[in-house]
Amino acid sequence: MSPFVILFASIFTNNMILSNFLGMCSFIAVSNEVKTSMSLGQAVTFVLTITTALNWIVYHQILVPLELEIYSFIVFIIVIAASVQLIEMIIDRYLPNLYYALGIFLPLITVNCAILGVSLFMVIREYQFIQSVVFGIGSGLGWLMAITVLAGIRQRIARNPIPEGLKGAGITIIITGLMALAFIGMSGIVNMS
Amino acid sequence: MATHKTKKVMLTGILTDNPVIRQILGICSALAVTNLMLNSLIMGIALTLVTAFSSLIISAIRTWVPKHIRMIVQTFIIASLVIVVDVLLKAYYNPMSQMLGPYVGLIITNCIIMGRAEAFAQNNPPLLSFMDGLANGIGYTIVLLMISFVRELLGFGSVFGINLLGANWTAWTLMIMPPGAFFMLGILIWINNSRKAEGGAK
Numbered sequence: 001m002s003p004f005v006i007l008f009a010s011i012f013t014n015n016m017i018l019s020n021f022l023g024m025c026s027f028i029a030v031s032n033e034v035k036t037s038m039s040l041g042q043a044v045t046f047v048l049t050i051t052t053a054l055n056w057i058v059y060h061q062i063l064v065p066l067e068l069e070i071y072s073f074i075v076f077i078i079v080i081a082a083s084v085q086l087i088e089m090i091i092d093r094y095l096p097n098l099y100y101a102l103g104i105f106l107p108l109i110t111v112n113c114a115i116l117g118v119s120l121f122m123v124i125r126e127y128q129f130i131q132s133v134v135f136g137i138g139s140g141l142g143w144l145m146a147i148t149v150l151a152g153i154r155q156r157i158a159r160n161p162i163p164e165g166l167k168g169a170g171i172t173i174i175i176t177g178l179m180a181l182a183f184i185g186m187s188g189i190v191n192m193s
Numbered sequence: 194m195a196t197h198k199t200k201k202v203m204l205t206g207i208l209t210d211n212p213v214i215r216q217i218l219g220i221c222s223a224l225a226v227t228n229l230m231l232n233s234l235i236m237g238i239a240l241t242l243v244t245a246f247s248s249l250i251i252s253a254i255r256t257w258v259p260k261h262i263r264m265i266v267q268t269f270i271i272a273s274l275v276i277v278v279d280v281l282l283k284a285y286y287n288p289m290s291q292m293l294g295p296y297v298g299l300i301i302t303n304c305i306i307m308g309r310a311e312a313f314a315q316n317n318p319p320l321l322s323f324m325d326g327l328a329n330g331i332g333y334t335i336v337l338l339m340i341s342f343v344r345e346l347l348g349f350g351s352v353f354g355i356n357l358l359g360a361n362w363t364a365w366t367l368m369i370m371p372p373g374a375f376f377m378l379g380i381l382i383w384i385n386n387s388r389k390a391e392g393g394a395k
Contacts, residue, residue, distance in 0.1 A: 019371045021224040025304050028217060070280060073298050074272040081268070113221050113302040120295035165386035169217045170379050177375025184370065 003134040006127075009190045010138030016114050017146045018180040020121075023114030027147055028172050030105075037151035038144065043105045045140025047087065048118055051080050052136030055119040056129055076119045084109055114143055150175060199324050206328025212305045213336040214378075214385045219305040222296050223333070224374040227341035230353045235289050237337050239282070239297060241330025243274045244306050248326030252314040267310045268301070275300045305329055340377045344368045 016022045023044070031037050055076050063069050088106045092099045109115060118139045122132045153175055162171050212218045222240070226232045250270050258266050279297050282290040290297065300306070309329055314322040345351060348369035350358035367373050 021221045021371070021374070022299070024221045024224065025218065028220075070276060073276055073279070073301055074269070077268055077272055077301060081265075113299050116302050117221075117295055117299055120298045124294055163383070163387075165389075166379075166383045167386075170382040170386065173220075173375050173382065174379035177372045177379060180370075180375055181367075181372040184372065 001131065003130055005190050006131055007134050007138040010135055011142040011145065012183065013187045013190055015142040015146055015183060016117070016139045017143060017176070018183050020117065022117040023112045023143055026108060026112055027143075027150070027176075028169055031147050031151045031154055031172065034148060034151045034155060037147045040105045040108075041140075041144030041147050043109055044112065044114065044143050045137065047080075047084060047106070047109050048115055048136045048140040048143075049133065050087065050136075051083050051115055052118055052122060053129070053133050054079050054083055056122060056127070056132040059119075059123060060129075072123065076116055080115050080119075114139065146176075146179065149179060198321065202321060202325045203328040206325055207332040207335065211332040211336060211385075212308070212329050213333055214382050216308070217382075218308055219303045219333060220378065222299060222303060223337055223340065224371070224378060225296050226293060227337055227374055227377075228344055228348065228369040230338060230341045230345050232289070232292060233337040233341040234334070235282075235286070236293060236296065237330070237334025239278045240300055240303065240305070240333055241327060243271065243278060243300055244309055244330045244333075245323050245326035247271045247274055247306055248309050248314040248322040249319050251310045252317060252319040252322035255315055263315070267307065271306050271310075272301050305333060336381070340374070340381065343377055344373055348373065 010016070014020065017024065017027055026040065030040050058075060058079055059069075059072060063072055063075060068075075084106055088099075118136055122135060127135060150172070154172065157171070157175075166174070206212070210216065213220060213223050219240075222236060226236045247267070247270050251267055254266075275298065278300070279290070282293075282297060306326075309322075309326055313325045317325070342352065345353075346357065347365040348367075349364055350356055350362035365373075368377075
């Protein structure tokens with residue numbers, strides 16, 4: 001499968017949130033404001049790209065030759081936690097502006113299930129290295145887009161009369177459902193299964 | 194006294210503080226696997242086992258683990274348990290393992306388990322923590338089964354693969370696609386919140 005198709009599919013038709021439900025916790029919790037959502041989305045994209053590449057190398061160059069594939073869960077989690085720590089230290093040292101923008105989100109990202117999910121999908125779908133990196137970037141961008149759109153909608157409806165029981169998480173999930181419905185319209189363009 | 198406490202812990206986990214619809218935790222998998230009831234049941238059992246045993250182990254070793262590395266230790270324990278579940282599932286029920294795909298591995302990052310470890314197992318004796326993990330797992334399973342019951346019934350016309358609505362039923366495909374999951378969960382949260390609000394007013 002060509003990397004371009006993977007990129008397009010992972011952003012629009014196989015979006016991490018809207019069709020795979022990954023990274024929902026922070027998606028619901030941190031989507032009150034467009035600005036914060038965009039920062040979190042950028043951080044997720046950044047971390048996803050790096051961890052997917054690292055996990056591909058670790059899985060195919062270390063775990064497969066040693067036949068230790070069943071330990072991939074633990075190894076992936078360690079790689080993700082370690083690289084998030086490392087990224088945090090590096091951007092704190094060299095890119096202070098970026099650190100102020102993303103800083104508080106980086107530790108949260110370790111437990112974002114989209115990060116581990118992308119690595120697991122990469123193994124299950126047997127991607128090559130370039131495909132995996134593109135898949136990581138595309139998934140991150142798709143996540144960024146979905147959370148930004150959701151935050152925009154939530155800001156608009158903040159003062160609308162919403163039934164008492166539906167306020168907060170309830171309406172957010174239903175809006176996400178409507179977004180998912182809209183994105184199904186694009187599913188004919190590319191197919192990745 | 195002990196049994197009274199256990200009962201209270203069980204009730205809190207299953208009903209009054211249900212992890213999915215009250216605390217909005219662990220909804221990734223609650224949405225992803227609920228297109229079929231069987232998937233939901235297996236996923237629920239897997240998560241219940243992992244939560245119960247991770248709470249038991251974390252609570253048992255809580256006095257020996259230094260505070261600042263406890264997160265890493267907890268993650269290790271949870272990941273090891275998930276590997277056990279994954280291997281068992283692959284060995285004895287491979288088609289289901291294929292169907293659940295990455296969502297078995299994603300039990301590691303399910304916030305319910307870490308949440309219970311931090312909020313309960315860290316400060317309570319092992320057996321009680323085990324019951325608490327069990328209760329939260331059961332609460333999660335019940336919600337999953339409720340969502341998947343509606344989705345499978347409307348989407349395929351069946352329950353646990355047994356056709357109930359007959360051949361004339363036109364499958365409501367939307368229910369088994371992602372939007373159906375979001376709508377069902379949203380409605381369930383709505384119903385639960387309204388019920389709670391009414392109860393509080395009385």
